[in-house]
Amino acid sequence: MSSNKCKKAKKSEKGSFYKKSFVSSWLFAVPAIILMYLFIWRPTVMGFVWSLFKMKGYTPKFYIGIQNYVEVMRDTQFIPLFLNTLKYVLWSIIVGFLPPVLLAIIVNEMVYFKQKIMTFLYLPAIIPAIAVSLLWKQMYDPTEIGLLNIILAKFGMSPYQWLGDGNFTILWIVVSMTWKSFPGAMLLYYSALQGVNQELYEAATIDGAGLLKRAWYVTRPQIMGVLILNFVRQIIGVFQVMEQPLAMTGGGPDGASASLGYQLYKYGFVTQRVGHAMALGTIIFVVLIFMTIFYFRLNKKLEETL
């Protein structure tokens, strides 16, 4: 009997502990939930709702169904903007995906000055994105005073248009974006590399594997999960590109660097087509939500396999 009481008492103590813990967990989460509701969930839902209305400024006037979506997608610029956005993604994969991996491997292999090099390499990440864009805009100056053209001149070459060359404007913007973002990605890969069992490297070295073979046969399979996740995250991030074309080219030349994100900004803040902005925002959201679902599924699958 006494043992039963004891069990009950223990159970009730445990229950109250869980209750207390449950309440305090929620209390801790409340500020974040409020902020997420106000700055993420509510705007997202309101954006969708307003996309179905004729807007006057930021005030919904009357319901118009999918009219805003039809107008946005019928816009003669919609397809070129969508393709430009895909170009950003493509170039960012070509230019921006491998450098942080390679740098992380190089730093990981270093014996001396590792921390100093890491600090030095991380510097671009602490500069605000707009400042980076303006810095690179100056470097890309198409006249003789642009830094990159000064370098070209040293080799006897004539000044190049850089951002003014519509065929490659997106590439040059992506280079500046990569310079800003590679340290963060590099750190991620570096931490993954730190988790790789050193004995594998030792065994590979004994078997006669050099740096490249070690990277391919040992490092690559070990960090594949992080690589794939970062790949998807990069696609999601670059798909929303807005501030770089805004600060560096204004979407030019001849719309060559305008993205869907930049068009959204123009709808919302320049030409005051709030309904269109909301509709385009929802379209981008839908595309990204599919990518995010894919990302989470992939993440789960990788966690299961690791």
Next chain:
Amino acid sequence: MKLKKILCVVLSLAICVSLVSCGNSNKGRTEDGRIAISTSGWPDPDSPNYPKALEREQGFEEANPDVDLVGDTWTFDLKTFYPKAESGTLPTIYRCNFTEIQRIIDGEYAADLTKALKKRGYDGKFSKMVEDVISRNGRIYSVPISTYILGLAINMDLFKEAGLVEADGTPKQPKDWYEMAEFAKQIKEKTGKDGFVMPTMNNAGGWIFTVIAWSFGAEFMKQDEDGSWIATFDSPECTEALQFIKDLKWKYGVFPQNTLIDNNGTAEYLATGRAAMMLTSGSIGNQMATYSINPNSLGMVAIPAGPKRYVTLLGGDTRAVREDATEEQIDACLRFLEYTGNGYDIDEPGKQALRDTMEQSKARGAIIGIKSLSPWNEESPKQKFQNELIEENANISPNNVRLYNEFLNDTTVEVQPEEPICAQDLYGILDNCIQKVLGDKNADCAALLKKANTDFQTNFLNNY
């Protein structure tokens, strides 16, 4: 644990309270019963202009004891305007420019001032052209503070080097666009610097291009009898105007290599002597303060004429009152404008306010001497005083800007406001055309404009 919980609850409540208290509904009066108004463009407390602003506030409240004035450091910017307007945090009276005022009126963010203006005796005192810009359906929604017309700003050092200055120091006036191109070519040959620069991005290129195209006889849109709008700039006249821009780069070789230049960029080209001419308003004198240039390096002349029209663009600066302002707040705002020397008439405090502003401009390094167009009719005492003040404080040789100052009174020039609807959308589309012709010497101007015309019709006018 307990402390953490308490902290958590307090933090949550603090966030809720602060968010609930966000926004600001206009109550109209302070707790002590005075009329509450706020004004935009107030200097920061660490600004050298702050003491003068405080002095002005005290003076105004002494002269108007029924009003409580609060300064708001926010200055007009499209990116922040709409969020402020929607959250109810706009100052009671705020500055905006002619380019935006129609959209602000359409968005119902500006109060109808017609009755209050009439009550304070402003009937018939606005310049007719300006009244059209600040009105909608016969109702007036803002008070113009200054107006300008586009002219041709020049770098006097390059003009002198190229021998384009008269014996008395007056820069030579290019009569038309083609003479301007010849001047630019002469400058390029003699100095190696670019003769002409214009913005090409952020809608500024399109804005300047519309004026050039008007002078070639182009029209951008017309309204049909049924009220719908039709884009009309796929015309030979507009093509000729775009061809002229293209020629500046590829035939005359007088345009910078850079094809992506914003408004600040053009001023920088002129100030640093990398380009000799640009189309701009008289406010270029203020803009030059950023570059600390010798005032006499700047000159300004009239806009060159086109083959079909002698026309320039009207722009300006205006003050609107937030839409939910009470009648007494509107009246208090108008009293504040008059007190600060921004009304039709001017009294001693108003004169002092203008003198203070002039001193601040000079201290900042602005170039003084370029006059502006009057937003009022010709008899405005305020405008007369302002022009006298400019003459007294001029830090530039009068001959540098004489031709532009005379141009302000030239009755042969047509002064035209911006396109009536979707102007910013139009400028964006024209920016693309300009960038294309400056970047590609084989660009087909007619084809570009045909596509631009279709885009403008499909994407904007059909949805208007």
